[in-house]
Amino acid sequence: MFGTNFEDYCDFNDSICSNDSGFERSYADSLATPTSVHSTPLKHDTSDLGISLTPKKENVRRKLFSDEYEFPFQEPVDIKTFEDNIPSVNSTSTPVKSKEKKPKDPTKPKRKYANGKNRVTRCKSPTQIMKIKRNRRIKANDRERNRMHMLNEALDRLRCVLPTFPEDTKLTKIETLRFAHNYIFALSQTLESLDNINSGNAPPEGITLNYEKLQNYSIAGEKVTKDAFRDMFLVPNKSEDYTGDGSYRSFQGFSKPFPNGSNFMQTSEGVLINVGNVTVSVNNNGGNCITSTTGSGFFTHPSSFGDDLTQNNYYDQKTVATCNNYDEMYDTGLQNNVEGYFNQTNYEIFKNAFETAAKSRRHPKMDDYHSNYSNYNSTAGYGQNGKYYCGVDAAYAQTNIYYNQRYHRDFYNNRSIINTQI
DNA sequence: TAGGCCATCTGGTCCT
DNA sequence: AGGACCAGATGGCCTA
Numbered sequence: 001m002f003g004t005n006f007e008d009y010c011d012f013n014d015s016i017c018s019n020d021s022g023f024e025r026s027y028a029d030s031l032a033t034p035t036s037v038h039s040t041p042l043k044h045d046t047s048d049l050g051i052s053l054t055p056k057k058e059n060v061r062r063k064l065f066s067d068e069y070e071f072p073f074q075e076p077v078d079i080k081t082f083e084d085n086i087p088s089v090n091s092t093s094t095p096v097k098s099k100e101k102k103p104k105d106p107t108k109p110k111r112k113y114a115n116g117k118n119r120v121t122r123c124k125s126p127t128q129i130m131k132i133k134r135n136r137r138i139k140a141n142d143r144e145r146n147r148m149h150m151l152n153e154a155l156d157r158l159r160c161v162l163p164t165f166p167e168d169t170k171l172t173k174i175e176t177l178r179f180a181h182n183y184i185f186a187l188s189q190t191l192e193s194l195d196n197i198n199s200g201n202a203p204p205e206g207i208t209l210n211y212e213k214l215q216n217y218s219i220a221g222e223k224v225t226k227d228a229f230r231d232m233f234l235v236p237n238k239s240e241d242y243t244g245d246g247s248y249r250s251f252q253g254f255s256k257p258f259p260n261g262s263n264f265m266q267t268s269e270g271v272l273i274n275v276g277n278v279t280v281s282v283n284n285n286g287g288n289c290i291t292s293t294t295g296s297g298f299f300t301h302p303s304s305f306g307d308d309l310t311q312n313n314y315y316d317q318k319t320v321a322t323c324n325n326y327d328e329m330y331d332t333g334l335q336n337n338v339e340g341y342f343n344q345t346n347y348e349i350f351k352n353a354f355e356t357a358a359k360s361r362r363h364p365k366m367d368d369y370h371s372n373y374s375n376y377n378s379t380a381g382y383g384q385n386g387k388y389y390c391g392v393d394a395a396y397a398q399t400n401i402y403y404n405q406r407y408h409r410d411f412y413n414n415r416s417i418i419n420t421q422i
Numbered sequence: 423t424a425g426g427c428c429a430t431c432t433g434g435t436c437c438t
Numbered sequence: 439a440g441g442a443c444c445a446g447a448t449g450g451c452c453t454a
Contacts, residue, residue, distance in 0.1 A: 136440080141431060143441070148429070172427065 159176050162183055171179060 137432075140433095140441085144432085144443090145430065147442075152429090174427095 155173055155176055158180055159171060162171070162176065162179055164171060
């Protein structure tokens with residue numbers, strides 16, 4: 001069986017390969033490459049979420065297992081030591097070159113080696129060729145296995161930053177990708193709503209995005225449409241999230257890490273807001289900070305030192321108890337209230353914070369997709385069973401609508417509400 | 423037991 | 439020649 005018999009790896013022997021065939025290097029690689037199914041996946045620095053900030057050459061494929069990676073699987077084995085530990089080597093019919101070097105004859109002309117197309121490699125028997133191919137196949141399998149491990153590792157990282165319901169639910173691969181797509185879309189809508197609030201086009205109401213519903217959409221394979229997104233905006237559950245002191249203090253779908261059992265904590269020095277892996281602290285005297293699993297960043301804003309941080313909740317001033325749905329809330333004329341949480345000062349605090357974080361991220365380009373998937377047709381779509389069929393570009397075409405045309409954003413531009421508060 | 427999910431192997435293709 | 443990537447095949451595990 002290959003993988004256990006030394007002869008399976010013997011085709012690098014001098015008697016088989018020409019000295020300059022380059023196969024010796026392959027053998028060395030094979031020794032440094034994991035060959036066991038139970039090999040430990042590559043160790044990586046996970047602190048950067050797998051995102052390399054090192055500039056890459058355009059149109060150059062990455063080499064996954066370049067020298068910068070450390071292979072913890074197996075110590076490099078010295079060929080001589082390897083051979084010495086396997087007695088059967090010398091008992092094979094394969095001629096073994098004498099280990100004693102003959103003194104060179106200075107009068108003998110040096111052998112000239114052909115290069116390139118003129119080079120003629122030594123003939124190999126079918127058995128030898130088979131062994132070479134088998135050895136390559138084993139190495140390719142190892143690379144493929146590790147490549148999939150890295151892909152799964154990246155998926156796990158992605159799962160870590162997505163909220164799940166319940167918390168211990170593990171999304172499948174396809175669910176993770178679908179939910180991530182929809183989640184990003186929902187977050188972008190949230191940020192867009194901040195813009196609208198700042199411009200006075202939308203009221204600072206207590207509508208919250210229902211991430212659980214968003215996840216259910218993703219698991220079912222459904223893409224978030226404008227109607228779906230509208231469906232995910234709920235009137236907040238007053239009994240759960242609306243407190244008697246007028247604070248709306250919960251981000252649905254996220255843990256509530258603060259001692260008061262909420263995502264929001266206000267002290268005499270400022271406020272702390274935690275949403276998933278990100279905590280935003282706004283200090284009354286400056287020193288504002290964003291902390292996430294990938295690091296921390298400080299930011300300041302001239303207008304962040306106002307007295308707005310302690311003002312009352314919107315719900316202190318306007319009741320929503322009689323509103324049964326979104327339209328009712330919107331139609332109550334409350335949108336004219338601009339003295340709530342999302343006043344200019346607080347909005348700009350958030351805006352600066354998110355922009356600071358966003359500057360370190362590369363935004364995807366539409367051209368990136370088209371260059372990679374230009375060969376796909378647009379025949380795909382969702383079947384009646386709710387599953388999505390083929391056609392990456394069809395899906396992406398809709399994504400383009402999401403991020404370019406934003407027709408659905410326009411639909412909600414004047415109506416989307418966020419439930420955060422400062 | 424059927425179906426879903428997953429890991430792995432495999433051969434082919436593209437690229438350097 | 440070799441690495442990265444992809445998709446099909448296969449078998450194991452789990453659950454309804």
